[in-house]
Amino acid sequence: MISFNLLIVVSLMYVVFLFLVAFAAERRAAQGKTSWVRSSVIYTLSLSIYCTAWTFYGAVGYAARSGLEFVTIYLGPTLVMIGWWWLVRKLVRIGRTQRLTSIADLISSRYGKSPVLGVMVTVLAIVGTTPYIALQLQSVTQSIAVFAASSDEMWLPGDLNRAAMWVAVGLAVFTVLFGTRNLDAHERHHGIVLAIAVEAVVKLCALLAVGIFVVWGIAGGVGATLELIDASAQSQWSPSPSRWIGLIFVSGAAFVCLPRMFQVLVVENSDEQSLSTASWAFPTYLMLMSLFVVPIAVVGLDLMPESANPDLFVVTVPISEGRQGLAILAFLGGFSSATSMVIVATLSLATMVSNHIIVPSWLNARTPGAVVSGDVRQVVIMSRRVSISVILALGYVYFRVSGGGTALASIGLVSFIGVVQVFPAMIGGVFWRGANRWGAGAGLIVGFSVWLWTNFLPSFGIDAVISQAVFLGGPFGIGWLRPEALFGISGTDPFVHALFWSIFLNTSAFIFVSILTFPNPLERLQGAQFVNVFDYSSGARTWLQSAAQAEDLLVMSQRILGGAEALSIFATEARSQGKTGFQPDVTPDFIGRLERELSGSVGAATAHAMIGQLTEGTIVSVDDLIAVADETAQIMEYSSRLEAKSAEANSTARALREANEKLTALSIQKDAFLSQISHELRTPMTSIRAFSDILRDEDVENVARKRFAGIIHEQSNRLTRLLDDLLDLGVLESGQVQLNIGQDILADVLDRAVIASGVNTGKLAIARRAGNETVNVHTDLDRLAQVFINLISNAAKYCANDVPKLRIIVRQFAGQTIIDFCDNGAGIPSESQSMIFEKFSRLEDEGKAGGAGLGLAICRQIMGALGGDITYLPGQGGAAFRVTLPAAQVLVLQ
């Protein structure tokens, strides 16, 4: 009888030990001492998370059921590590140069940083991995149950579930603690890697210890064991070639596609050299792990009762033999296998979920342009922690729902086929430039769907998700869609059937869609970076033997670097070669240096291509051209941004210049106005001053005195009028004029204006047509009369006809009232017509008439205020002005 409590205590101590190991590794890493944590031995051991509880417990069960077939699960990775090391090396190199964080990142990044593909792979990985996590929980609880059954304590099924839950919680805590301590740019986790390396040692030791005990302790040596095997049913087992090939393929592909394997193989890899060690050390590890599987299975079947679960022989055989210590060691081995897998799988899934689903959604949900620097870190860490918990919860729920009924190995295979759906897109992306996102997406969707239908859903059992009717007759009676006999091909092994169809249809969709569609430029560029990763990243693009002429290179360099700098580079090189002048021998070394100099100015790809053109025998590759195009695009984008900026600056400068011109013009206008005012005021003032001086100082005869006094009087009036006009204009121009709206017949307004202008006593004859003037006007009648008076007075003053005559013609047109004032004088010269409404624009030869040149300016302001207009009418013989009163003044002015 084994003390159940002892098992619990030992397990807890082991867990504490793992925490301490992880903690110590993190501490050392924080101090920069990562060398031994990152050694190739640790790297190889970390790869052992491939061997999960499925391998530890399940392989024995597998061997007990299907003989040597379990070996295929080890053969796949072995073949990959030995025969396909160049694939692994390429993945590692790509992972490092592209800073990939997960398998989803690899696919998304390769296919033009497609977010959709990232999400698809993430979802696929979660669906494929959740059963696997459930499997680990199941194996741990089952092994605990075995101990419980052999002890005195009562152990109910509910306790089993609780144990599974506590295991899940513990794993979540461990993963959160060491997986999300900080955000490392490379997503490397020293503590976790060291802990799983320790667990790798523990599980190997445990399995070897049980194996040795079985062979030498129970069976009685190698010979006896072999005899036992020969006698057993397992030796009679005949392999099915299709299953073998399928299993080797699926395990090999899963080895590079599983999220957790990608994590340790690529993401956690810090040194490519570790791969060369791992390429032999890891297969050796797998070999040791599988060494005693068959003996344990055979001896277990021989020893244990018929009802015993072969999956648990590793634990039950030592227990039944009373080897308490060995049993606990075996339990710890299984525990290690399960926990290390769950920790890394959860961590890698959480990274994918956070990087491809949560953070992008969060960023999208934010208002664009918001500052996101500070809190992104917190969001990422929180989303990782939540994701870890949710993924473990999912695993636990799956464990509870599936009820732990299915054999361990078959859950593992279902998972493998699901995850392997990424394989075509991955291999195509790494080796085939033509692969594009449409192809990858199509392949993933097709493969994933076929896997769901033929493998994942049926794995729950008949009538669980898919009814028996559908199994036998297909969905909706469509026979060729039967889950286990697609296209009517029945009779094959369900595993081979699901694997073949999912991968075949996946790959076909991937290839055909890739061929039929076109990649975008970023995808093309990423494709080149992935497929030719060794060319791009090694920095080994050297020029072997070059026939380029130093002179050509000099000319080109001068064009790029500028004359003086290019000359100095060439002169220095020539001097170091012991030559004088500027033409050194064109050595590969020199060309390499020159390329680096040039790339500082024009970008690496352009520099390479330019030198390539000048060095004979070197062909500028398509990749180079693509890289050049990309650089050029960036430069063009940059320069168009600059152009936009300079256009902006130009328009600002133009606006400033215009404002300045306006201000200058205003200032000039102001000066001219003041000068005019000064002139208009000083001129009458001069007369007044001069004649008043004369009257004061001289004895002037009576007639002259009267005349001089008259001049003084007249000039004072002129001054007063001028001041009135100026004030009037000031009010009108400021727009603060008070309109005094009234209503009258137009004829009356004209009558008053004629009288007020005093022309009745003068020579000017006025011709009107009374009939047309009976128009109602509704406006400021005094202001309108002021305009009329001005026009009539102007005609009286300036009409140079011997028989001066002014015609006033009133018309109605389109609702407007039009009043024309035409005299029979000489008119206004056409070059002056545009200026007469400006201030002080009195025509020079009419200056004696006594006006200051403000009258028409005032008229224009008044008509503007009344909502009408005043214009000069050319071609009327004499001077002609048109006053227009607006339509519906009632509405406008009220």
Add this chain to the structure above:
Amino acid sequence: MGQRVLLIEDEPNIIEAISYILTKDGWTVHTHSDGETAMSKVMQRVPDLIILDVMLPGKSGYDILRELRAQAETKDVPVMMLTARGQSKDREMATSLGATQFMTKPFSNAEVLKSVRALAGL
């Protein structure tokens, strides 16, 4: 005395006032009110003194002054400029063009007389 003064001015009242003062003082005053034809008047018989308004119809007082100074016969004739635009830049302009005297309107009669006498060297 009997010296000849030519007054080129367009405002009739000012012509009358200045003529009255100078005639009373014993000068012979000729007047002309149009800038365009003033030069021909000057060249008919060069006066001893010219009183010239800046703002004239046709041609400005500055233009006439420039022409006077360009002709051998008139380049030494004293010129007194009159302006109603009392800005300092007008004074600078007149001086730079060779005006002998510059006077801003309105002026006192005594001022005019004094200046005319001084310019005639009396």
